[in-house]
Amino acid sequence: MKAARAAGGGTVDVQAFLNAHKFSGYQWMIFALCFTVVLLDGFDTAAIGYIAPSLIGEWGVSKPALAPVLSAALFGLAAGALSAGPLADKFGRKLVLTGSVLVFGVACAISGYATSLTELTVLRFVTGLGLGAAMPNAVTLTSEYCPDRQRAMITNAMFCGFPLGAAFGGFLASWMIPHWGWRSVLHLGGAAPLLLAVAMLLWLPESVRYLVARGRPVTKVRRILAHISATAAQATAFVLSETRLVSGGQTGLAVVLSKRYLLGSVMLWLAYFMGLVIFYALINWMPILLKDAGMAPQKATLVSALFPLGGVGAVLFGWLMDRFNANRIIAVGYALTAVSIYIVGQVVGQDWLLVAMVFVAGAIMNTAQSSMPALAAAFYPTQGRATGVAWMLGIGRFGGIAGSFLVAELAARHLGFDQIFTVVAVPGLIATVALLIKQWAHPESASAAAKDTAAKGALAH
Numbered sequence: 001m002k003a004a005r006a007a008g009g010g011t012v013d014v015q016a017f018l019n020a021h022k023f024s025g026y027q028w029m030i031f032a033l034c035f036t037v038v039l040l041d042g043f044d045t046a047a048i049g050y051i052a053p054s055l056i057g058e059w060g061v062s063k064p065a066l067a068p069v070l071s072a073a074l075f076g077l078a079a080g081a082l083s084a085g086p087l088a089d090k091f092g093r094k095l096v097l098t099g100s101v102l103v104f105g106v107a108c109a110i111s112g113y114a115t116s117l118t119e120l121t122v123l124r125f126v127t128g129l130g131l132g133a134a135m136p137n138a139v140t141l142t143s144e145y146c147p148d149r150q151r152a153m154i155t156n157a158m159f160c161g162f163p164l165g166a167a168f169g170g171f172l173a174s175w176m177i178p179h180w181g182w183r184s185v186l187h188l189g190g191a192a193p194l195l196l197a198v199a200m201l202l203w204l205p206e207s208v209r210y211l212v213a214r215g216r217p218v219t220k221v222r223r224i225l226a227h228i229s230a231t232a233a234q235a236t237a238f239v240l241s242e243t244r245l246v247s248g249g250q251t252g253l254a255v256v257l258s259k260r261y262l263l264g265s266v267m268l269w270l271a272y273f274m275g276l277v278i279f280y281a282l283i284n285w286m287p288i289l290l291k292d293a294g295m296a297p298q299k300a301t302l303v304s305a306l307f308p309l310g311g312v313g314a315v316l317f318g319w320l321m322d323r324f325n326a327n328r329i330i331a332v333g334y335a336l337t338a339v340s341i342y343i344v345g346q347v348v349g350q351d352w353l354l355v356a357m358v359f360v361a362g363a364i365m366n367t368a369q370s371s372m373p374a375l376a377a378a379f380y381p382t383q384g385r386a387t388g389v390a391w392m393l394g395i396g397r398f399g400g401i402a403g404s405f406l407v408a409e410l411a412a413r414h415l416g417f418d419q420i421f422t423v424v425a426v427p428g429l430i431a432t433v434a435l436l437i438k439q440w441a442h443p444e445s446a447s448a449a450a451k452d453t454a455a456k457g458a459l460a461h
Contacts, residue, residue, distance in 0.1 A: 010236035014208050017225060017232065019147045023154070026227035027145050031154065033204050034138040035161040036196055037101060041131050041138075042165025044108050044189040045073060048124060049284040049304075050173035051182035053297055056288075058182070061117060063288060064408050070284045071404040072121040076128020078397035084133030085390025088140065089252040092214075093386060094206045097137040101197045104130025109190025112183040132397065135162070136373070136390035143377035143385070144209040149322060155374035156318030163366040166283060170305025174298055212238045213382045240382060255384025256391055265388065267438035268376050272396030274427035274434070275334065275369040278341060281403035281424050282307055286358075289407075293348050293417050303355055307362035314370035326375050327439035331432045333368030338428030340364050345421025365428070372396075379442070399427075 052066055080100065088096040107127040114120035142158045143151055169185070176184045205224045212221060218237060225232035256265050286307060290300035320329050340361035347353045373389055380388035403424075410420045 010234070011239060012225075012232065012235040012237070013239050013241050014212055014221070014225075015148065015241060018145065018228070019149065021147075021229045023147065023150065024228045029203060030145050030205065031142060031158055033196075033200055034142045035158045037097065037134050037138045037200075038159060038161035039165040039168070040101075040189070040193050040196065041104070041135050042162035042167075043169040044104060044127060044165075044193075045077070045131055045162075046166035046169045046283050047108075047173070047185050047189050048073065049287065050170050050301060051177065051185055052284070053287055053291065053301075054177055054182040055117075055120075059117065064412055065117065067405055067408040069117050069121045069124060071280075071401045072124040073128035073131065074280065074397050074400040074404065076125040076130075077132035077400070078128075078394045080129040080132025080134075081136055081390045081394030081397060082132075085136055085387035085394070086252045087133075088137050088386035088390070089210075089384065092206050092210055093137045093141040093144075094200070094204055097134060097141065098197055098200045098204070100130045100133035100137070101193050101200065102130070104128075104134065105190050105193030105197065107190070108186055108193070112186035112190065132394060133390075136393045137386060139373040139377060139389050139393075140386045141204075141207050143374065143389075144207040144382070151378060152321035152326060152371070152374040153315060153318030155377060156314040156321070156371050159370045159373055160314050163362075163370060167305045167307075170301055174301045174305070178298070208238075209240060209382045212240050252384055252387040253391070255380065256388045261380065261384075261388075263441045264379060264438050265391070267434045267441070268372070268379065268388075268392045269395040270434040271330075271334070271431040271438075272369070272372050272392050273399035273402075274431040275337075275365070275372065276396050276399035277403040277406065277427040278337065278365055278424055279369060279403065280400035281407045282341075284404050285407040285411075289411075289417060289420065290348075295351075303358055306355065306359045307366075313363045313367035317367050317371045318374060321371060321374065325439065325444060326371075326378070327435045327444060330368050330371050330375060331435040331439075333364055333371070334428045334431040334435070337361065337365040337368055338425045338432070341425040341428060342422055345418040345425075348417045368431075 048070055052070065055061060055066065055069075056063065084096050084100060104127050107123055107130060111120060111123040111127060114123055139155060139159060143155050146154045169189075172188070173182075173185050176188070205227075206220075208221050208224050211224075218235070221238045222232050222235055225235075225238075255261060283304070286304040287297070287300045290303060291297050295303070317329060317333065340357065344354070344357045344361050347357055372392065376389045376392045377385055406423070407420060410423060415423070
């Protein structure tokens with residue numbers, strides 16, 4: 001920051017520049033493209049759960065035999081996220097993001113032609129590679145174009161695309177499958193990303209924070225920032241000021257696993273892991289569990305689609321996170337998740353109450369989970385942000401795998417509907433404890449964030 005001040009009027013601090021101007025139409029375009037990436041990510045990720053009852057009927061497979069195909073994309077998601085973060089910190093957010101959208105679009109489209117569980121399992125793994133690489137880079141790119149005072153709210157709003165895509169997939173599947181069969185859901189999930197990739201190639205810019213951190217030409221940074229404000233044309237140099245410190249030129253994974261960040265990283269991984277145990281246990285198995293509890297298949301699919309729909313509450317959490325302690329806010333969300341999931345298991349057979357509680361549980365759970373990427377993006381510096389977000393999402397995906405197999409095992413042991421939901425509620429409590437430990441190890445306060453924002457804003461004038 002001192003360097004930026006000493007350099008004179010021709011040197012512009014990138015974050016101070018973003019803080020000093022209104023969120024522009026150009027930034028909203030970046031938001032819209034990244035939102036659509038995450039929307040389609042949610043659609044394609046959840047699609048397999050919605051077509052599962054059709055697979056059982058058409059191919060005559062047992063419920064436990066579905067576990068591999070339900071979790072195959074999750075293995076791909078983990079692998080894609082773990083590799084894409086370091087690649088994006090090295091080669092850029094746009095290149096990796098656009099490539100990942102192409103991968104999951106092509107693979108999902110081909111999945112619609114699978115003729116066996118083995119084929120579908122392999123293709124779902126490849127789809128997952130693209131899905132896993134796309135989400136963390138969409139989060140990182142959006143975050144790096146946000147002013148400090150609105151970062152959590154805007155990033156959370158973008159990430160709402162995931163639960164909305166998952167819910168939209170349920171509503172579409174309940175209409176499309178009776179008319180055109182389960183394959184039509186996968187064909188749609190493949191065609192839409194291919195069209196989006198073309199739009200991204202044409203209009204999506206690289207992160208300016210990444211460009212400055214990697215020493216890219218001033219003209220390139222100036223050209224992008226000029227879309228936000230014409231005052232960028234006066235800049236002769238650009239610099240970054242970081243609230244999070246790195247040492248010895250560390251980048252990527254070296255930052256995430258450094259002594260300064262290690263405990264916080266592990267707690268982020270644990271919380272996100274536990275949240276996905278809940279999400280995938282229910283998004284993959286709820287249609288089948290409700291059907292087994294006596295609900296008609298189409299109604300079971302519609303009720304299940306209410307669970308991810310509630311994630312739009314993340315915008316409220318983002319607003320709160322920008323003003324108060326983000327760790328504690330999300331911890332409360334996970335604690336309430338545990339309570340609400342438990343209640344869902346107790347009201348089966350009372351249809352209207354069940355519908356209401358599925359929506360409430362989904363609203364709370366997805367709000368907390370959708371807030372985690374913004375928390376991670378704020379925790380790491382630019383040199384390790386893409387890797388930090390991606391590794392949290394990637395390691396967390398193993399929670400999704402665990403959730404899918406967990407319910408399969410509970411069903412095999414013939415546990416009742418209420419008992420399954422009681423077990424699935426426990427990870428919410430573990431996630432709560434993890435975030436409280438992160439707050440203890442890395443104390444954060446709203447007042448500190450406000451002071452940092454004010455300081456950067458003063459620099460820009």
